[in-house]
Amino acid sequence: MKVLVPVKRVVDYNVKVRVRSDGTGVETAGVKMSMNPFDEIAVEEAIRLKEKGVVSEIIAVSLGVAACAETIRTALAMGADRGILVETDAELQPLAVAKLLRALAEREQPRLMILGKQAIDDDMNATGQMLAALLGWSQGTFASKITIDGDTATVTREVDGGLETVALTMPAIITTDLRLNEPRYASLPNIMKARKKPIETVRPADLGVDPAPRLKTLRVVEPPKRQAGAKVASVAELVAKLRTEAKVI
Amino acid sequence: MTALVLLDHDAASVKQPARSAVAAALKLGVEVHVLIAGENAGAAAAAAAKLPGVARVILADGADYGHGLAEPLAALLVALAPDYTHLLAASTAAGKNVMPRVAALLDVQPISDIAEVIDADTFVRPIYAGNALATVHSSDGKKVITVRAASFDPVAAEGGAAAITTAPAVAAPGLSRYVSSELSRSERPELTAARVVISGGRGMQNGENFKLIEPIADMLGAAVGASRAAVDAGFVPNDYQVGQTGKIVAPELYVAIGISGAIQHLAGMKDSKVIVAINKDEEAPIFQVADYGLVADLFTALPELAAELERTRT
Numbered sequence: 007m008k009v010l011v012p013v014k015r016v017v018d019y020n021v022k023v024r025v026r027s028d029g030t031g032v033e034t035a036g037v038k039m040s041m042n043p044f045d046e047i048a049v050e051e052a053i054r055l056k057e058k059g060v061v062s063e064i065i066a067v068s069l070g071v072a073a074c075a076e077t078i079r080t081a082l083a084m085g086a087d088r089g090i091l092v093e094t095d096a097e098l099q100p101l102a103v104a105k106l107l108r109a110l111a112e113r114e115q116p117r118l119m120i121l122g123k124q125a126i127d128d129d130m131n132a133t134g135q136m137l138a139a140l141l142g143w144s145q146g147t148f149a150s151k152i153t154i155d156g157d158t159a160t161v162t163r164e165v166d167g168g169l170e171t172v173a174l175t176m177p178a179i180i181t182t183d184l185r186l187n188e189p190r191y192a193s194l195p196n197i198m199k200a201r202k203k204p205i206e207t208v209r210p211a212d213l214g215v216d217p218a219p220r221l222k223t224l225r226v227v228e229p230p231k232r233q234a235g236a237k238v239a240s241v242a243e244l245v246a247k248l249r250t251e252a253k254v255i
Numbered sequence: 256m257t258a259l260v261l262l263d264h265d266a267a268s269v270k271q272p273a274r275s276a277v278a279a280a281l282k283l284g285v286e287v288h289v290l291i292a293g294e295n296a297g298a299a300a301a302a303a304a305k306l307p308g309v310a311r312v313i314l315a316d317g318a319d320y321g322h323g324l325a326e327p328l329a330a331l332l333v334a335l336a337p338d339y340t341h342l343l344a345a346s347t348a349a350g351k352n353v354m355p356r357v358a359a360l361l362d363v364q365p366i367s368d369i370a371e372v373i374d375a376d377t378f379v380r381p382i383y384a385g386n387a388l389a390t391v392h393s394s395d396g397k398k399v400i401t402v403r404a405a406s407f408d409p410v411a412a413e414g415g416a417a418a419i420t421t422a423p424a425v426a427a428p429g430l431s432r433y434v435s436s437e438l439s440r441s442e443r444p445e446l447t448a449a450r451v452v453i454s455g456g457r458g459m460q461n462g463e464n465f466k467l468i469e470p471i472a473d474m475l476g477a478a479v480g481a482s483r484a485a486v487d488a489g490f491v492p493n494d495y496q497v498g499q500t501g502k503i504v505a506p507e508l509y510v511a512i513g514i515s516g517a518i519q520h521l522a523g524m525k526d527s528k529v530i531v532a533i534n535k536d537e538e539a540p541i542f543q544v545a546d547y548g549l550v551a552d553l554f555t556a557l558p559e560l561a562a563e564l565e566r567t568r569t
């Protein structure tokens with residue numbers, strides 16, 4: 007069974023992002039970029055399924071500027087078999103990403119695609135669900151456990167009240183939550199090996215998709231800053247202030 | 256123009272985040288209808304009919320909707336969509352699961368997690384863990400929206416008297432099946448609805464120590480939350496997680512205990528009215544957003560806090 011894993015290049019989660027003073031977006035020049043953390047979890051899960059003999063081939067896909075090839079390289083170093091870069095300088099929103107991924111799925115015929123639940127830059131939490139809709143596939147979002155048995159993927163999902171388990175008819179889309187696994191680090195030999203793994207480059211037009219965004223960003227601003235308050239010296243002072251000053255208890 | 260809001264419910268009542276989604280829909284300046292989909296959910300529909308501002312309740316009652324599976328629910332919303340300009344739900348696990356699927360079926364780019372309505376086409380939404388606020392304008396014919404409940408005061412639970420109509424039968428795609436759930440039971444208020452939230456972090460050291468929070472939560476009528484580190488370490492269940500990728504809360508009072516204050520955690524609580532931090536490291540970033548900071552070892556501070564609250568009880 008082939009698995010396709012989309013991996014997004016995002017501003018590293020440790021970076022303190024700064025809003026550009028002209029209000030057009032956040033500063034990305036000279037900022038450390040990494041694979042979206044949820045996508046690392048997706049790659050790891052695909053590798054574990056391959057190690058169990060459930061999966062035969064893992065294809066890592068990234069969509070965006072040429073530098074997204076680095077993100078694919080990271081997935082290859084972790085253990086993915088080959089990569090596809092959908093290269094464009096255009097802004098991609100989840101609807102366009104889902105359409106491009108659908109086109110790739112039609113070409114590659116995977117039985118499973120594992121995505122992150124959320125990209126930590128746009129915080130959309132949408133692409134996996136949209137891709138499932140476009141393909142007419144089942145979806146298991148926010149997965150914390152995955153078992154594949156024949157034509158059924160059993161997925162335990164992190165939901166608001168706790169955990170929920172659903173059985174998906176394959177082919178299926180699964181999106182990862184934080185507790186699914188702990189991604190491995192790529193070893194040096196595997197980083198070397200990954201250099202020889204193939205990455206194919208295609209363009210949105212090759213896939214017959216118009217990626218034009220439907221949402222126009224009018225402006226981006228910093229949220230109002232919270233003022234740090236005061237330190238209190240004791241528990242008694244804390245309780246007194248909460249009762250008489252803040253009046254919240 | 257008419258909006259349809261998919262409501263989270265527990266078969267008997269409408270959940271508070273859903274009432275916030277209704278409040279957001281009312282800000283669009285359009286007529287607002289709501290949808291209750293579930294199994295034996297008549298009581299929830301009756302409760303929905305009482306929400307002020309709601310003009311109509313649509314009830315879809317049937318086994319296909321009993322567990323909120325995304326595939327049949329999306330098919331239902333798509334069948335209802337021709338009558339609506341806006342389709343909304345709260346950004347709960349359920350709303351986030353189904354609304355993007357609906358959007359794709361309608362060839363629409365969803366607008367996730369809105370924090371403000373500017374007009375019927377323009378919204379503010381947080382990006383980068385709330386470190387930036389983007390104002391976005393949608394060019395789609397229909398808007399498919401999830402609503403950050405913490406950013407909208409919920410409509411009251413009572414006051415309205417809307418008519419209840421029945422949804423048309425829609426064939427379910429039958430792609431997935433509900434197997435089981437493991438819900439964390441608690442007598443406490445829900446995290447996203449509580450007036451007071453007390454969260455513990457890695458500093459709590461283990462699950463047993465969360466018992467130190469309990470008497471305090473009891474006295475304050477608080478919900479208990481946690482940082483990702485505390486959840487990952489297995490101290491508490493996953494649904495306790497507050498943050499960018501967990502629950503977003505904005506209570507009157509948020510108490511962070513043994514939590515350092517990573518941006519991903521702040522993203523889930525920094526709109527709280529009053530923030531208290533208890534941490535033994537005076538340099539912890541959480542103090543930069545705390546109204547009241549106490550530098551102390553939590554293992555002495557928590558019993559003291561319980562005793563002081565008890566002593567000064569009015």
Ligand SMILES: Cc1cc2nc3c(=O)[nH]c(=O)nc-3n(C[C@H](O)[C@H](O)[C@H](O)COP(=O)(O)OP(=O)(O)OC[C@H]3O[C@@H](n4cnc5c(N)ncnc54)[C@H](O)[C@@H]3O)c2cc1C
Nearest residue numbers: 456457458482483484498499500501513514515520535553
């Ligand atoms: C993709 C992604 C998503 C994430 N999403 C979230 C999210 O939604 N929510 C979230 O919370 N995090 C999230 N994180 C994790 C986040 O980056 C931090 O790692 C996490 O919040 C740290 O949790 P913590 O503050 O409990 O632990 P730590 O950072 O280890 O802090 C523990 C604190 O406890 C204090 N302490 C220790 N012992 C005591 C004591 N005896 N008394 C008093 N204080 C004590 C220490 O001084 C320290 O400040 C995410 C990370 C990633 C990469």
Ligand SMILES: Nc1ncnc2c1ncn2[C@@H]1O[C@H](COP(=O)(O)O)[C@@H](O)[C@H]1O
Nearest residue numbers: 012013069121122124125130131132133
């Ligand atoms: N440009 C992209 N390249 C590769 N994968 C993407 C891209 N955009 C979104 N994805 C995938 O979709 C998931 C959810 O993203 P989002 O819906 O934007 O929050 C990510 O975790 C990725 O798996």
